[in-house]
Amino acid sequence: MSLKSFISGCLGPELGAEDKAFFRDQQPVGLILFARNMDNADQIRRLCADFREAVGRGDAPVFIDQEGGRVQRFGAPHVPVYPAAGTIGLLYERDRAAAKRAAFLHAMLIGLDLRKLGLSANCIPCLDMPVAGASDIIGLRAYGSDPVLVSELGRAAMDGCLAAGVMPVMKHMPGHGRALVDSHLSLPEVRCSLEELAQRDLLPFKALRDCPMGMTAHIVFKQIDEDHPVTQSSYAIQRVIRDTIGFDGVLISDDISMKALGGDLKSRVEKIVAAGCDLVLHCNGELDEMQVVASAVPEVSGKRAERLEAAMQRNTQVFDGDETGLRAEFDELCAVV
Numbered sequence: 001m002s003l004k005s006f007i008s009g010c011l012g013p014e015l016g017a018e019d020k021a022f023f024r025d026q027q028p029v030g031l032i033l034f035a036r037n038m039d040n041a042d043q044i045r046r047l048c049a050d051f052r053e054a055v056g057r058g059d060a061p062v063f064i065d066q067e068g069g070r071v072q073r074f075g076a077p078h079v080p081v082y083p084a085a086g087t088i089g090l091l092y093e094r095d096r097a098a099a100k101r102a103a104f105l106h107a108m109l110i111g112l113d114l115r116k117l118g119l120s121a122n123c124i125p126c127l128d129m130p131v132a133g134a135s136d137i138i139g140l141r142a143y144g145s146d147p148v149l150v151s152e153l154g155r156a157a158m159d160g161c162l163a164a165g166v167m168p169v170m171k172h173m174p175g176h177g178r179a180l181v182d183s184h185l186s187l188p189e190v191r192c193s194l195e196e197l198a199q200r201d202l203l204p205f206k207a208l209r210d211c212p213m214g215m216t217a218h219i220v221f222k223q224i225d226e227d228h229p230v231t232q233s234s235y236a237i238q239r240v241i242r243d244t245i246g247f248d249g250v251l252i253s254d255d256i257s258m259k260a261l262g263g264d265l266k267s268r269v270e271k272i273v274a275a276g277c278d279l280v281l282h283c284n285g286e287l288d289e290m291q292v293v294a295s296a297v298p299e300v301s302g303k304r305a306e307r308l309e310a311a312m313q314r315n316t317q318v319f320d321g322d323e324t325g326l327r328a329e330f331d332e333l334c335a336v337v
Helices: 017-026 041-055 085-092 096-117 147-163 194-199 203-207 234-245 265-275 287-296 302-314 323-334
Strands: 004-008 028-033 062-064 066-068 167-173 213-216 250-252 280-282
Touching (some): 004 287, 017 028, 017 041, 028 041, 041 096, 066 096, 085 096, 085 147, 085 323, 096 147, 167 234, 194 234, 203 234, 213 234, 234 265, 250 302, 265 280, 265 287
Parallel strands (some): 004 028, 004 280, 028 062, 213 250
């Protein structure tokens, strides 16, 4: 059965009969988990296994936003609590090499936690660079505001994910750092030119343009496309993400349940697909909404299929090393911050 071009959430810590039937029949590319889906390690492993059994694909990706700091969907006492990316950015100002090593270990150790739980994709690194007066929705989720710092630490984090056998998803293209409002609540508008973005905001994304997957920003850049957020703008996706950044990986929309996007759910999906996103991300786990999304997305074929296959081939690393020693090294690096 052909895959459908979306990633789905689910409502609770286990799949009911209706959920399993939906996943079997509709074949989303993957599943994304949130705190509501995660009680303990054994339960998470069962949930991941049940999803993969339902879709009949043992390698079906299961995603999460496990950044550290305030965006850590699953934490103590089950897995370690990790610092935010911005903490590692502070270390960079003191010791560049130590910070790059810490960013690598940060992503790798989180990835090893996830692999043990059955998850296989993490929506990091966050390459956004906040400006003065920006919404705090990014804040310390960002490594910092210097393009070189963010590029180097983002690269280390991407490599750390892959070293753990976890798919990295860089976000939020072409940059969320200038947004003055939270896109979970309303639609941000940014008034700067493509030239201004290219001089700063796009640089980390260009540096990591070989990342297997990337996520869009629900932001209107008024001088690029005054009528559509990037997620629904064919011009922004082609001109900025594909051409200027040079990203040819799997492009995923940010969550379409967010209030930044207007219109009914079906029209949201159709605009995202028409704009050129490869996969539509729907997170809230409401089955009636999931049915609408599944009915509105195309099957994975053509360039979408090529990008997805290439990404999955990048995600085959199996770690076999001294995890205890790496954790001690990471703690020592972060102790000086």
